[in-house]
Amino acid sequence: MTGKLGLDPALVARARELARRAGQPVVDLARSHTTVSVERAVLRLAGVTGADPDGIPWVNRLVDAVVADVGLGHGVALPVFDALAREQIGDVTLLAQKAAAGSVRFSQPTGKAATAARRAARKAVAAGVRQIDRRRAERDRLVKRYGDPKQRPWIYLIVATGDIYEDIPQAQAAARAGADIIAVIRSTGQSLLDYVPEGATREGFAGTYATQENFRLMRAALDESSRELGRYVRLTNYASGLCMPEMATLAGLERLDMMLNDSMYGILFRDINPIRTFVDQRFSRQVHARAGIIINTGEDNYLTTADAVDEAHTVTVSQLLNEYFAHEAGLADWQLGLGHAFEINPDVPESFRLELAHALLARELFPDAPLKWMPPTKHMTGDVFRGNLLDGFFNLVGTMTGQGILLVGMMTEAVVTPWLSDRDIALQNVRYVLGAAGGLHEDFVPAPGGFIQQRAHRVLGEAVDLLDRIGDQSLLTAIAEGTFGIMKRPADRGKGLDGVAKHEADYYNPATDILEQTA
Numbered sequence: 001m002t003g004k005l006g007l008d009p010a011l012v013a014r015a016r017e018l019a020r021r022a023g024q025p026v027v028d029l030a031r032s033h034t035t036v037s038v039e040r041a042v043l044r045l046a047g048v049t050g051a052d053p054d055g056i057p058w059v060n061r062l063v064d065a066v067v068a069d070v071g072l073g074h075g076v077a078l079p080v081f082d083a084l085a086r087e088q089i090g091d092v093t094l095l096a097q098k099a100a101a102g103s104v105r106f107s108q109p110t111g112k113a114a115t116a117a118r119r120a121a122r123k124a125v126a127a128g129v130r131q132i133d134r135r136r137a138e139r140d141r142l143v144k145r146y147g148d149p150k151q152r153p154w155i156y157l158i159v160a161t162g163d164i165y166e167d168i169p170q171a172q173a174a175a176r177a178g179a180d181i182i183a184v185i186r187s188t189g190q191s192l193l194d195y196v197p198e199g200a201t202r203e204g205f206a207g208t209y210a211t212q213e214n215f216r217l218m219r220a221a222l223d224e225s226s227r228e229l230g231r232y233v234r235l236t237n238y239a240s241g242l243c244m245p246e247m248a249t250l251a252g253l254e255r256l257d258m259m260l261n262d263s264m265y266g267i268l269f270r271d272i273n274p275i276r277t278f279v280d281q282r283f284s285r286q287v288h289a290r291a292g293i294i295i296n297t298g299e300d301n302y303l304t305t306a307d308a309v310d311e312a313h314t315v316t317v318s319q320l321l322n323e324y325f326a327h328e329a330g331l332a333d334w335q336l337g338l339g340h341a342f343e344i345n346p347d348v349p350e351s352f353r354l355e356l357a358h359a360l361l362a363r364e365l366f367p368d369a370p371l372k373w374m375p376p377t378k379h380m381t382g383d384v385f386r387g388n389l390l391d392g393f394f395n396l397v398g399t400m401t402g403q404g405i406l407l408v409g410m411m412t413e414a415v416v417t418p419w420l421s422d423r424d425i426a427l428q429n430v431r432y433v434l435g436a437a438g439g440l441h442e443d444f445v446p447a448p449g450g451f452i453q454q455r456a457h458r459v460l461g462e463a464v465d466l467l468d469r470i471g472d473q474s475l476l477t478a479i480a481e482g483t484f485g486i487m488k489r490p491a492d493r494g495k496g497l498d499g500v501a502k503h504e505a506d507y508y509n510p511a512t513d514i515l516e517q518t519a
Contacts, residue, residue: 003364004445005456011464012365018467019320022475027328029275030282034507036194036499038283039063039076041245042511044253045128046077046121048093051198052100059246060195062096069106072501075508077121082109085116092124108506118508125510129290132252136292139232139255142223146232149180151434153373153398153406156236157423160185162204164214168221173420175225175233177427181258181405183236184218186210191241191270192495196250210237210247215254234258236296239284240266242276242496248284252291258337259288262298263325264318267479268487269301273494274479285329286515295331296405297322300341300374302485308343308378312358313462314484315340319362320467321475323369330515333368337405341374342394350451352393357455359401360446365460373398375409387411388429395433402441406430 002009040059048059066076080092083106089095098104109117149155157179159170171182187204190197200217201209208214215237222233234257239247244261251259263281266272288295299315299322306314319338326336340362344351362371376390391409398406408426410418418426446452470478482488 005360005364005453006448007361007364007456007460011460015316015320015365015460015464015467016324018464018471019317019324021471022467022478023321023324023328026278026475027282027325030279032503033275033279034072034075034501034503034509035245035276035279035496036063036067036072037243037245037280038509039066039072040243041249041283041287042075042077042125042509043080043092044246044249045511046080046092046124047128048096050093052097055198057195057198058093058096058100061100062092065096065099065104066106070108071504072499073504074108074506075503077125077510078109078114078117078506078508079106081121081124082107082113082117085113085120114506118510121508122510122513126514128249128253129511129514132249132287132291135252135255136290139257139292142226143232146226146230149231151438153403153434154180154234154370155427155430155434156181156183156372156405156407157427158183158185158407158418160207162187162206162208163202164200164208164217165202167208168218170420171218172221172225174423174427175222175229177424178431179233179408179427180231181234181236182218182222183258183260183407184208184210184214186238191238191266191272194242194496194499196243196246212250212254215250215256219254219256236260239288239295241270242266242272242280242499244277244280245283245287248287248291248293251293252287256293258294258296259284260298261285261288261295262339263322264479264484265298265301267489267494268485269298271489271494273497273500274476274489274491276494276496276500279500281325282329283512285326285331286512288335289330289332290515292335294335294337294370295326296337296372297339299339300343303341303343304378305485305487308341308345309348309354311486312459313466315358316361316365316459316463317466317470318484319366320463323366333366334370336366336369337372338362338366338369339372339374342376342390342397343374343378345379346376346390352397353451354455355393355397356400356446357452358459359397359403360452361456361459363401363403364456370404372405372407373401373403374407375413377413380411380413380415382415384411384415387413388425391426392429392433395430396437396440399433399437400440400444
């Protein structure tokens, strides 16, 4: 028996082995398929930028042209770089423009032409990967210069105005008030766009469009705040939805520090095809691994649709699967912001003790991961005084169980988009609890054999049983049957399926070549 919960190491090891057994067929599927977004990410690394007069990115126009001529299963790198050589064009964005005008045709090269195209494609993509490497080194230098926050958990706060030029002063004000991580919420519905908008944007709904220029603007603003405050302020956005690989690539190029990146969120809550999602998430995590980005997973969302007590074990199962998929893609433990949440109905007897048990179970199962602890949302009623109290209890659980990333809860959750004053009050709550009880996790030990230990053991046992059943039937079947978040998502349905292709025998992707060789 180990740790504060007395978990059986053999049972924990079995849980991880069952997660591997359930996840391996999905990894095999991801390794043998590609998507339009993976191929667009490859071309973004190779230097394709900009958009046409209608706002359609040139990278979309180029991939669409290649797919129309030769299909998706070969990958786009060889047809694109073969066409560059044949047309004697030195710029891949110019090639995209010509392809969109219908003046270039694509074919799958063979022989010496294929060898030359492979060499040219790898060289161009390697330049993009080196830029990601430079941005990672830049982050390391800035963290060394300014330092990390003195306390854990790191305080994570959201801005969501819809206008990047309004987000910036709000983000800087939040950093001055104590936020360590700024998350720019993405505009409603962007996850279902099969392209990444271009430029700075001012018209998002309930969030701001995630674009490369918006990434650049916010990163520069928070660098100013880091200099002012003497601590490195981190930036978070979303690598999810139909453009997950591209978002990861742009985040690496613009030195974002964290990205929302869950293996099943898009499937369950955006009805994106499961195969599309698993292929895209593997590539995106390979990029995150290279960029030194911490991922945040989305298990908290399950508890907004399913009961947080009855379905607690599905959170643990998802965390174990997310860990396996992340490790397989090259992410280290320090990059695994595995998610969970304070979402039990406060009217349930002993709800606080149950929350403690669940949070401590996650902490002990993943001791080296910077767990992301999410505040109450489902049972916030509009009573701001009750809400502030619930957030205080949430903050207390975070300190008692040694969480790594604490998302600031808002007493006005489900009432209005928070005002700056709401954030100030919420940050006061966090600062008080961390200041008064920040080291409480050192002293807090549940009673041996008591309520908290028993609850944690029960949840782990149920998680192992569920993983065993998933391994017998397949993860795709389990998702189709509504195992997670009670959402039923069959593998042959969902958005984006038409953008998936099985690898042909001559498939080539220079980005995965580079990323896997250096993993």
